[in-house]
Amino acid sequence: MERRDFITLLGGAAAWPLAARGQQPALPIVGFVNSGSPLASWSDAFRKGLNETGYVEGKNATVEYHWLNGQFDRLPPLLADLVRRRVAVIATPGSNYAAQAAKAATATIPIVFSVGQDPVKLGLVHSLARPGGNATGFNFFVQEIVAKRLGLLHDMVPNAIRIAALVNPANVPNAETVSHDIPEAALTIGLQIQILNASTSREIEAAFAT
Numbered sequence: 085m086e087r088r089d090f091i092t093l094l095g096g097a098a099a100w101p102l103a104a105r106g107q108q109p110a111l112p113i114v115g116f117v118n119s120g121s122p123l124a125s126w127s128d129a130f131r132k133g134l135n136e137t138g139y140v141e142g143k144n145a146t147v148e149y150h151w152l153n154g155q156f157d158r159l160p161p162l163l164a165d166l167v168r169r170r171v172a173v174i175a176t177p178g179s180n181y182a183a184q185a186a187k188a189a190t191a192t193i194p195i196v197f198s199v200g201q202d203p204v205k206l207g208l209v210h211s212l213a214r215p216g217g218n219a220t221g222f223n224f225f226v227q228e229i230v231a232k233r234l235g236l237l238h239d240m241v242p243n244a245i246r247i248a249a250l251v252n253p254a255n256v257p258n259a260e261t262v263s264h265d266i267p268e269a270a271l272t273i274g275l276q277i278q279i280l281n282a283s284t285s286r287e288i289e290a291a292f293a294t
Contacts, residue, residue, distance in 0.1 A: 111146045112172035114139075117162065117186065119179040119255065122151045126177065145172075154283070156181055156254040163189040181255050183208055187219055197221035201261055230262075231269035238273050246276045250291055254283045 116130060127149060131141055139145040148171075152158050163185050166174055173194045176182035183197035187208055197208060198221050209215035237247065249266050251259045263279055270277045280291040 111144060114145060114147045115150065115166040115171045115174045116147055117150045117174060117176050117182045119152045119154065119156060119182050121153050130177065154252065159185040167193060180206055180258055191218055193218065195219040199223055230265045231272065234269050234275060235273060238275060246278060248278045248280055250280050250282055252283050253281045
């Protein structure tokens with residue numbers, strides 16, 4: 085082998101590792117979307133669940149955590165961006181509105197939800213027996229126990245007749261459900277309900293003053 089050929093071969097070999105690294109597939113991205121404030125316990129539990137299914141954050145999967153801090157107007161552009169980048173899956177734990185926004189944003193990317201209301205009523209699945217579509221998850225029955233919660237409150241403060249319920253109107257599905265279900269449940273135990281709307285710190289302070 086001539087010296088020139090050897091140098092050419094050596095130069096080509098030196099480039100192999102760089103080329104191989106450049107061809108490594110990107111890790112699948114999990115888009116984690118929650119409408120509340122950051123909770124370490126939720127993030128830790130989410131990572132634990134991923135690990136149990138064989139996915140380790142930073143090793144064979146990337147997780148993008150998006151905490152909206154109650155800023156529901158950020159949902160549409162955020163989900164549009166996740167869809168545009170074709171993330172592997174969108175997880176919306178503990179947020180009805182985020183799950184609905186994800187469902188509206190894509191019919192192909194898998195969505196994993198946990199909601200406090202009937203997922204059929206929320207439009208996430210066709211039926212509980214045959215969900216269909218691209219969304220799956222579970223309902224932890226928060227809304228279904230509204231009457232029970234009011235009953236417990238009445239047992240704790242039996243002399244109270246008038247109860248105030250603080251609602252964030254920006255969280256549309258939850259606000260609609262609370263505004264309908266709480267007064268209905270209150271009628272059965274003789275309570276008067278006053279719905280107070282608040283989306284900002286100033287509005288919350290005003291609601292408490294009221």
